[in-house]
Amino acid sequence: xxxxxxxxxxxxxxxxxxxxxxxxxxxxxxxxxxxxxxxxxxxxxxxxxxxxxxxxxxxxxxxxxxxxxxxxxxxxxxxxxxxxxxxxxxxxxxxxxxxxxxxxxxxxxxxxxxxxxxxxxxxxxxxxxxxxxxxxxxxxxxxxxxxxxxxxxxxxxxxxxxxxxxxxxxxxxxxxxxxxxxxxxxxxxxxxxxxxxxxxxxxxxxxxxxxxxxxxxxxxxxxxxxxxxxxxxxxxxxxxxxxxxxxxxxxxxxxxxxxxxxxxxxxxxxxxxxxxxxxxxxxxxxxxxxxxxxxxxxxxxxxxxxxxxxxxxxxxxxxxxxxxxxxxxxxxxxxxxxxxxxxxxxxxxxxxxxxxxxxxxxxxxxxxxxxxxxxxxxxxxxxxxxxxxxxxxxxxxxxxxxxxxxxxxxxxxxxxxxxxxxxxxxxx
Numbered sequence: 001x002x003x004x005x006x007x008x009x010x011x012x013x014x015x016x017x018x019x020x021x022x023x024x025x026x027x028x029x030x031x032x033x034x035x036x037x038x039x040x041x042x043x044x045x046x047x048x049x050x051x052x053x054x055x056x057x058x059x060x061x062x063x064x065x066x067x068x069x070x071x072x073x074x075x076x077x078x079x080x081x082x083x084x085x086x087x088x089x090x091x092x093x094x095x096x097x098x099x100x101x102x103x104x105x106x107x108x109x110x111x112x113x114x115x116x117x118x119x120x121x122x123x124x125x126x127x128x129x130x131x132x133x134x135x136x137x138x139x140x141x142x143x144x145x146x147x148x149x150x151x152x153x154x155x156x157x158x159x160x161x162x163x164x165x166x167x168x169x170x171x172x173x174x175x176x177x178x179x180x181x182x183x184x185x186x187x188x189x190x191x192x193x194x195x196x197x198x199x200x201x202x203x204x205x206x207x208x209x210x211x212x213x214x215x216x217x218x219x220x221x222x223x224x225x226x227x228x229x230x231x232x233x234x235x236x237x238x239x240x241x242x243x244x245x246x247x248x249x250x251x252x253x254x255x256x257x258x259x260x261x262x263x264x265x266x267x268x269x270x271x272x273x274x275x276x277x278x279x280x281x282x283x284x285x286x287x288x289x290x291x292x293x294x295x296x297x298x299x300x301x302x303x304x305x306x307x308x309x310x311x312x313x314x315x316x317x318x319x320x321x322x323x324x325x326x327x328x329x330x331x332x333x334x335x336x337x338x339x340x341x342x343x344x345x346x347x348x349x350x351x352x353x354x355x356x357x358x359x360x361x362x363x364x365x366x367x368x369x370x371x372x373x374x375x376x377x378x379x380x381x382x383x384x385x386x387x388x389x390x391x392x393x394x395x396x397x398x399x400x401x402x403x404x405x406x407x408x409x410x411x412x413x414x415x416x417x418x419x420x421x422x423x424x425x426x427x428x
Contacts, residue, residue: 140185
């Protein structure tokens with residue numbers, strides 16, 4: 001793969017209009033000064049090694065492209081086929097590159113990739129806030145097809161606008177040419193005691209701050225630290241309360257954005273080849289920050305028994321993973337089930353289609369909490385005006401996952417659906 005940092009410094013003319021900023025301008029805003037200077041030095045040295053010019057921020061030739069037109073489709077997803085959809089989604093997961101970007105949906109795909117990277121840190125051992133996170137970004141892009149460079153620009157724009165508003169710091173970027181592939185990968189690479197962007201993007205040395213990713217490091221209570229190991233498991237904890245009391249714990253869904261449910265660019269649209277609907281408009285970073293900080297505190301305090309991020313595959317895939325109903329070999333039927341109630345979500349969003357609720361890829365979290373902690377969690381979320389939706393009680397009695405929905409009647413069999421192992425036989 002060839003380094004293509006040069007495309008960051010070009011002027012972009014998309015659909016006949018000159019873009020106000022270059023990708024480099026946007027990325028620079030998200031990086032601490034010294035990190036940006038290190039990137040420039042590496043690029044300039046690479047130019048010299050290849051016989052190019054040295055010094056200054058050389059501007060290559062303008063890039064002229066057009067946005068790829070979407071072909072309108074009229075397709076209705078069928079709620080009675082939920083199980084089939086999940087089967088198809090999970091069949092893609094082994095060996096799938098989760099950082100692939102559909103050039104038809106660069107904005108939503110990039111934002112869910114950024115959000116998913118950040119959400120992965122929610123569950124890890126450590127003591128940090130959202131604005132302590134370092135992020136590394138890598139774009140691998142096929143620059144040749146018409147529409148791909150417009151998609152690249154939109155991807156960088158989506159990433160940088162989101163990262164900046166979330167207060168996360170880009171500390172490493174790389175751009176590479178890769179034929180036949182468009183991908184945008186984001187990784188949390190560590191934690192540091194950063195000042196806000198408004199304070200000149202300077203790093204604040206702090207002898208109490210640690211950038212920790214290994215299991216060997218110590219961690220005094222107030223130090224900033226992060227490990228790769230999880231603070232809580234990613235599947236439902238089957239303790240005595242779950243085994244013996246159907247109300248021993250709750251699964252609670254917390255969306256981290258306020259956008260409506262759309263399926264464009266989702267794994268569901270990918271497996272069915274119906275990708276021309278718009279994707280979710282993930283555009284409420286302030287709300288994301290509030291959600292992250294509250295859930296992170298609940299995780300650190302040990303209130304969260306187990307938790308999983310909602311991202312690719314949507315809420316349905318997240319619940320399936322949390323119940324242990326997906327392994328690398330495919331769908332399983334373990335002992336844990338749930339009567340899954342999404343009626344509160346449908347009513348809050350005025351959404352009549354349960355498939356959109358289940359498979360739209362809006363960043364968020366599903367957490368398992370003890371019933372004894374429910375009022376405390378309710379108070380913490382309500383204090384920050386964070387919407388949450390109780391999904392039901394996980395029960396280790398071998399029951400299937402059954403759906404309760406306010407949008408239709410007699411849906412109890414549809415999410416036997418969420419992998420009961422038999423086709424749904426619900427009535428319309």
